[in-house]
Amino acid sequence: MVATLELGNGGERHNGTVESELAVLRGWSWPYTVVHGAHDGPRTTVTAGIHGCEYVSIYAAMRLARELDPAEVMGQVVVVPVVNLPSYWERTAFVGPYDGKNLNRLFPGKSTGTFSEALAYFAFNTFILPNDAYIDLHGGDLVEDLAPFAGYLPGTDPAVEERSRAMADAFGLSYIISRFAGASAPTGLTFTAAAERGVASVLAEAGGCGQLTLDDVELLVAGTRRALTVAGNLAGDPTPPQPSRHLDQSEHVAAGCDGFWICDVQAGDHVSEGQELGRILGIAGELRDTVTAQRDGVITVRTTSAAVKKGGMLFSLGS
Ligand SMILES: [Zn+2]
The missing domain is CATH 3.40.630.10 (Zn peptidases)
Incomplete structure (x- = not known):
């Protein structure tokens, strides 16, 4: 075969x-x-x-x-x-x-x-x-x-x-x-x-x-x-x-809810722990989630699509 x-x-x-x-x-x-x-x-x-x-x-x-x-x-x-x-x-x-x-x-x-x-x-x-x-x-x-x-x-x-x-x-x-x-x-x-x-x-x-x-x-x-x-x-x-x-690692960070992803950072950007990286809105435009960096690192991959589903990758954070 x-x-x-x-x-x-x-x-x-x-x-x-x-x-x-x-x-x-x-x-x-x-x-x-x-x-x-x-x-x-x-x-x-x-x-x-x-x-x-x-x-x-x-x-x-x-x-x-x-x-x-x-x-x-x-x-x-x-x-x-x-x-x-x-x-x-x-x-x-x-x-x-x-x-x-x-x-x-x-x-x-x-x-x-x-x-x-x-x-x-x-x-x-x-x-x-x-x-x-x-x-x-x-x-x-x-x-x-x-x-x-x-x-x-x-x-x-x-x-x-x-x-x-x-x-x-x-x-x-x-x-x-x-x-x-x-x-x-x-x-x-x-x-x-x-x-x-x-x-x-x-x-x-x-x-x-x-x-x-x-x-x-x-x-x-x-x-x-x-x-x-x-x-x-x-x-x-x-x-x-x-x-x-x-x-040492690149961590895939997933969406916590369905929605409309507005990402404030670009691939290659260095970010700091606690920095706001973007927001997920509901389809009516209401704020559903604010996404912050869990550690210092670099954005290796970023999802550019605004439409995201719960569990889908938002970005990958390398450190
Ligand atoms: Zn590929």
């Missing part, structure tokens, strides 16, 4: 498509590119479009697929620009259109599950697991404003953790997050599931709000190239122009 990718010949770029035998995924075909190096080396996969509206990450992956030169690559670099094809075509933020589930909460997936659960299973076993290293590019969803960051999972096999952290450092984004905290902290992410299975893995995120911001694309393209030197697919120095600031 697991598809195998055609890798093409050494020294060539191979473009292919792959389909799944899982009944719920029939009719879909995933484009991918293998930049197959002339020299032996490790296999690394770069995915994007796990969230289908994160255009910065998708374009960064497209550029890497076309710009990496097989003559400079050792081993194989596999690029999958859009994993969540239904979310891409239907422009659904965070969740897939068929079952309302967030693909990046479902890894390593379930072969007998709903569309998104089966897609996680297919993507995990076809794209993510058969690798020495794995890079997942994200770009802030339609209603997300964020400070560029990389993430990795600590506490895995020490060699996997060290390589994952080195890839995160190589991206040179503003922040590195190694622990998501809070009641609505995410689980079942691509890179955490992969690292738990022994694949050195990193998440890199830049962009947001449905915009194709080319400076952010450049951040992800350049960062991925440096991460590929850590992975052993490219020669060169992985040191980024600016080092990232490591955060």
Whole structure:
């Protein structure tokens, strides 16, 4: 039930498509590119479009697929620009259109599950697991404003953790997050599931709000190239122009009630304990909740949508 990718010949770029035998995924075909190096080396996969509206990450992956030169690559670099094809075509933020589930909460997936659960299973076993290293590019969803960051999972096999952290450092984004905290902290992410299975893995995120911001694309393209030197697919120095600031945690702060969210801060803002960060109004315009910072920190991600539901993320506070 697991598809195998055609890798093409050494020294060539191979473009292919792959389909799944899982009944719920029939009719879909995933484009991918293998930049197959002339020299032996490790296999690394770069995915994007796990969230289908994160255009910065998708374009960064497209550029890497076309710009990496097989003559400079050792081993194989596999690029999958859009994993969540239904979310891409239907422009659904965070969740897939068929079952309302967030693909990046479902890894390593379930072969007998709903569309998104089966897609996680297919993507995990076809794209993510058969690798020495794995890079997942994200770009802030339609209603997300964020400070560029990389993430990795600590506490895995020490060699996997060290390589994952080195890839995160190589991206040179503003922040590195190694622990998501809070009641609505995410689980079942691509890179955490992969690292738990022994694949050195990193998440890199830049962009947001449905915009194709080319400076952010450049951040992800350049960062991925440096991460590929850590992975052993490219020669060169992985040191980024600016080092990232490591955060001990980033806490997802959830809405305490349904309503209309008025946020007073931007992604990247530093805030102080007790500072008012915004208000939630009822639909009649009445004040329902005032949201204050529980500690000093930096806003790593902010929900830009005014419409919020109880339990939905308002922002993530890094410290
Ligand atoms: Zn995402």
